[in-house]
Amino acid sequence: MTEKTILRALKGEVLPTPPIWMMRQAGRYLPEYRATRAQAGDFLKLCYNPELAAEVTLQPIRRYGFDAAILFADILLLPQALGPELWFETGEGPRMQTTTTMAEVQALKPSHAIHDTLAPVYETVRRLSRDLPRETTLIGFAGAPWTVATYMIAGRGSKDQGAAHALKNTDRAAFAALIDRITEATVLYLSEQVKAGAEVVKLFDSWAGSLKGEDFTEFAVKPAARIIAELKTLHPGLPVIAFPREAGQGYIGFAQATGADCVAIDNSVSPEWAAAHVQVSGCVQGNLSPEHMVTGGDDLVRETRRVVEAFRKGPHIFNLGHGITPDADPENVALMIETVRRG
Numbered sequence: 248m249t250e251k252t253i254l255r256a257l258k259g260e261v262l263p264t265p266p267i268w269m270m271r272q273a274g275r276y277l278p279e280y281r282a283t284r285a286q287a288g289d290f291l292k293l294c295y296n297p298e299l300a301a302e303v304t305l306q307p308i309r310r311y312g313f314d315a316a317i318l319f320a321d322i323l324l325l326p327q328a329l330g331p332e333l334w335f336e337t338g339e340g341p342r343m344q345t346t347t348t349m350a351e352v353q354a355l356k357p358s359h360a361i362h363d364t365l366a367p368v369y370e371t372v373r374r375l376s377r378d379l380p381r382e383t384t385l386i387g388f389a390g391a392p393w394t395v396a397t398y399m400i401a402g403r404g405s406k407d408q409g410a411a412h413a414l415k416n417t418d419r420a421a422f423a424a425l426i427d428r429i430t431e432a433t434v435l436y437l438s439e440q441v442k443a444g445a446e447v448v449k450l451f452d453s454w455a456g457s458l459k460g461e462d463f464t465e466f467a468v469k470p471a472a473r474i475i476a477e478l479k480t481l482h483p484g485l486p487v488i489a490f491p492r493e494a495g496q497g498y499i500g501f502a503q504a505t506g507a508d509c510v511a512i513d514n515s516v517s518p519e520w521a522a523a524h525v526q527v528s529g530c531v532q533g534n535l536s537p538e539h540m541v542t543g544g545d546d547l548v549r550e551t552r553r554v555v556e557a558f559r560k561g562p563h564i565f566n567l568g569h570g571i572t573p574d575a576d577p578e579n580v581a582l583m584i585e586t587v588r589r590g
């Protein structure tokens with residue numbers, strides 16, 4: 248069998264048609280997802296139910312034939328496994344018991360204890376590696392330490408990550424200890440996903456854009472570099488995708504600085520800019536605006552072609568610049584895929 252297209256792109260191969268998958272491809276825009284989520288009871292029960300989590304992971308593969316499946320789980324399961332309570336407020340988003348002092352950081356469970364809570368996630372990965380079509384790549388993931396820390400510190404999502412910035416500036420030792428703990432646990436978590444069958448892992452640093460200057464180096468680049476180095480020691484040749492969302496100029500050289508094989512690009516930068524400044528040094532993933540999955544039509548076709556064209560000369564994995572939203576039309580996803588594959 249020839250190697251899977253996503254693995255070829257991650258090795259730097261330029262393919263005539265870019266492989267394609269979509270962030271949040273298993274999600275509320277799909278009626279079959281909503282049905283399985285209702286069957287599970289709620290979102291967290293779905294994440295911890297290997298049979299149903301594998302089912303929702305497979306749904307977009309059956310419907311669209313994406314080149315990759317991403318494990319269905321959430322970046323907040325890892326901090327939950329370290330002890331803090333996690334729940335989701337309907338219509339609002341995640342809530343988490345806060346961790347804001349050195350004493351609270353030290354009271355977190357030891358990193359190796361995460362496997363007790365996360366065992367069902369590994370079981371989902373095992374099922375997927377058995378049940379996915381042979382041409383489909385299985386992607387595991389975790390949140391990057393900074394992004395995970397923003398939720399642990401604030402106890403919820405926020406627009407400016409103010410609470411995490413405040414702790415970073417007022418109690419550097421506690422903040423750095425928290426980042427270290429998450430970093431260490433993330434290596435164990437991702438390594439276990441790889442042992443269960445994940446072929447690629449992706450680090451989601453959704454709030455990397457709010458780290459500036461030395462903070463970006465210290466808390467976006469360095470933790471990612473450590474996670475990637477340790478993972479590659481444990482699993483030689485493991486491909487890693489890093490997503491320092493809205494990093495802007497920080498995208499330049501990010502792959503080299505962290506050891507990532509591919510940098511995922513959000514849609515706040517143009518594909519032409521990303522091709523000239525980021526793809527010059529390796530594989531990129533992205534970066535169609537998720538809005539087109541809502542609005543569709545000629546704009547979707549034109550902008551999809553534009554992304555494909557901009558990245559045509561280098562290694563590229565087609566994706567959105569961020570997750571597809573619940574109000575997206577499933578027909579628009581089909582149109583995007585057809586446009587990527589047929590031109």
Ligand SMILES: Cc1c2[nH]c(c1CCC(=O)O)Cc1[nH]c(c(CCC(=O)O)c1C)Cc1[nH]c(c(CCC(=O)O)c1C)Cc1[nH]c(c(C)c1CCC(=O)O)C2
Binds near residue numbers: 320339341388404
């Ligand atoms: C910040 C973050 C979270 N989770 C994630 C991030 C980083 C990526 C990003 O920036 O989007 C990552 C994530 N969340 C989910 C996945 C699964 C894989 C995928 O389909 O991409 C992944 C990779 C499922 C999910 N995670 C969540 C859903 C929706 C849950 C539902 O069914 O109601 C899904 C499918 C819930 C979630 N989880 C999180 C939030 C803020 C929310 C609420 C927002 C919302 O409701 O859309 C935390």
